[in-house]
Amino acid sequence: MTAEGTNTYNCNDLGFDGVNLIDEVVEVYGSPVYIYSGSIIEARASEVKLSFKGLNIDILYSMKANSNPYIVKFIYDQGLGIETTSPGEVYIALRAGVPPEKIYFLGNSVSREDLSYIVNWGVNINVDSIQSIQYLCELGYSGEIGLRINPLLGSGYHPYTITGGLESKFGILPSEVSRAFSLASSCNIAISRLHSHVGSGIQDPRVYLSVLEVLSELTKRLPSVDELDIGGGFAVPYKRGEPRFPWSEFASMLTEAVERLGLENYKLIIEPGRYIVAESGLLLARVTDVKVRGRKLIVGVDTGMNHLVRPALYRAYHEVIVVNKACMEDEVIVDIVGNICESSDVLARDRLLPRIEVGDVVAFMNAGAYGYSMASNYNLRLLPPEVFIYKGKARLIRRRQRFDDLYSLVVMDE
Ligand SMILES: Cc1ncc(COP(=O)(O)O)c(C=O)c1O
Structure with a gap:
């Protein structure tokens, strides 16, 4: 993986x-394991x-x-700065040492209880609905907020990653903005930011300009606004x-x-998320099983859709690379399947790879975003560890789960 340009892998050094x-x-941290490169981030x-x-x-960074x-x-x-979507994410960002003024919260279907944490922690607030403004009023919040606008347009690499458009669950419609503004004013809440995030996997920069135009038009009615957030999804x-x-x-x-x-x-x-981290990470797994099925091999690995759900x-x-055979010629067509009891647990389909065997180590590339x-x-499979590699040194940044972690929240009758 190179720091510049598109992905090209050197078979001797990923x-x-x-x-x-x-x-x-x-050999040190076991398999499966997520690894990340600090220099790529x-x-x-x-x-x-x-x-x-x-x-x-x-x-x-959309965490x-x-x-x-x-x-x-x-x-x-x-x-x-850090963009968050739940009280849990805000908690983790604060605990990791990010100051509240550098954290922005924007949830959806947010409860009053969610907002009570957010208000207490003093982070920047964006709201996704008029109901959230109502909750903030009830909580006695008076300060600045941002409004997430649904600009009635959306874009993305899959229907599930499109987050704008008339039937989308996200945001406040332009036609609802006046109502949002009156309610906020009645509680001494100032709307200082307009926000929009219309989808993920957007290649065409003109999408962001269309969003900016919608937000710009709305500022004419909202003199208190001085920040325009045009989202992530790059x-x-x-x-x-x-x-x-x-x-x-x-x-330009x-x-x-x-x-x-x-x-x-x-x-x-x-607020880019995947762009910052996707290429930095990969999931390493061992081949546990190989079956011959028609013209292809079904290769089982010790991970699955529970660790990397994006394919399902x-x-x-x-992209899949057989790490210990990365410089060998591709010879066989394989499906790589996980160890979860679901037919959708296929991590890669119809890939041409070197002759693959039990014990080989495969890398699922570009898994640093929306992986772990x-x-x-x-299926009560344990979560893998995470390892961070920077300046030639590998360090554990989250340990592998243990079986007793699976029981840690359980309450049984005495
Ligand atoms: C509001 C918001 N901002 C930013 C992002 C980041 O998107 P991506 O990781 O594709 O950049 C998301 C992703 O869902 C989002 O919902």
Whole structure:
């Protein structure tokens, strides 16, 4: 994996500072295991930051993509703020050492109880509905908030990742903004930010400009607004040779739009999640079983959709590399299946790989975003450890679950 350009893997070094993924990772921490490269996170964060020289813009990392506290703090230390979606994420960001003023909360279907934590913790608040403003009034909150607007447009790589449009569950419609504003004013709450996030896996920068235009139009009715957040969702090259999001083109288009729309006095905000972490991470697993089925092999591994749900949930593609045979010729067509009792537990379909055998180690590439953060204990499989590699050193940043963790919340009758 290179820091610049699209993904290209050197078969002798998958891009982890020369750390040997079998001897120094799998043999030490076991399998399966998630690993992340600090230098790739650093490269992605600075690529995004440096694109916007001259623009008044804040970059928030959307921590739903990867909420490991060590990684959240590492990204905060790169100069990014943190975007969160639940009290749990806010709690983890605060505990990791991010100050409240650098944390932004935006949930959906948020309860009054959720908001009571958020208000107490003093982080920045965006609301997704008028009901949330009502809860804030009831909680006696008087300060600034942002409104998540549904600009009636959406975009994304799968229908499940589109978060705008008339029937979307997210945000406040432009036609509801006046009502939101009156309610907020009646409780001494000032609307200082408009926000929108219309989907994930967006390759075309013009989508963000369309969003900006909708928000810009609304500012005419809302003099208290001075921040415009146009969301995250910037596309990552999951497949070899796929283009990455064109940051410098986006920055020039944005600069031009700010001038054209007269938004020079507004602060802009973007909130990439996957773009910062996806390419930094991979999931290593061992081959446990090989079956011959027709013209292809069904290769079983010691992980599954419980650890990496994206293929089952979104039919997402993760490149697979057989780590101990990475320089060998591809010879067989395989499906790689997990160890979960579901037919949808297929991590990769119809891949051409070197002759693969029990005991080999496979890497699911670009798994740093929405990998561990979406993982579960389904089938009561244990969660894997997470290992961070930076400057040639590997360190454990979350231990493997143990069987007693599976029982830790259980209450049994005496
Ligand atoms: C409000 C909001 N902002 C940012 C993001 C980050 O999206 P991505 O990880 O695709 O950049 C999401 C993802 O769902 C989101 O809901």
